[in-house]
Amino acid sequence: MTRRDAVFPPDRHALYDAxxxxxxxxxxxxxxxxxxxxSRADGSPEPDFARQVKLAFDNLNAVLKAAGASFDDVIDVISFHTDPEKQFETVMGIRAQEIGEAPWPTWTALGVTWLAGFDFEIKVVARVPLAKM
Structure with a gap:
């Protein structure tokens, strides 16, 4: 088996190690x-929900950039929400600013009861052409 090829952004967050x-x-x-x-750099949740969502996208973009990618390379998204009905409008506003023009990636949004103190999480799969790596 080949060793995992891990990608870390330059500002490594405390959550990765913890x-x-x-x-x-x-x-x-x-x-x-x-x-x-x-999460803030120390791993603690941002308490303001809109800033927490924006920071999650910022953290995602930092990881994508470290791999030589951007949101344009994302093909699949899964997001997790602790209160989807109340959070939907805020998330959709920030999402619209972050994901760019159509065609958009596939997206599945899930309501969950626990995110370790957070209220929003975003997970993606991207295709990064080997020429970009």
Whole structure:
């Protein structure tokens, strides 16, 4: 078995070490990005929901950039929400600013009861052409 090709952004967050996971794993031209949350550098949740969502996208974009990718390379998204009905409008507003023009990636949104103190998490799979790596 080949060793995992882990991708870390330059500003490594405390959560990666605390919970023992990699922000992303590259396999060929596919990039599997772990769920990104609106954590501050010390790993604590951003308390303001809109800022937490924006910070989750910022953290996601940092991981994508470290792999030589951008949101344009994302093909599949899964997002997790602790209160989807109340959070929907805020998430959709920030999402519209972050994901660019159509065609958009596939997207599955899930309501969950627990995200370790966070209220939003976003996980993606991207295709990063080997020429970009």
């Amino acid at each position: 919970h023992q996971y990699s922000p992303a794993i590259r396999s060929g031209d596919l990039l599997f990005v772990s769920g990104q949350v609106g």
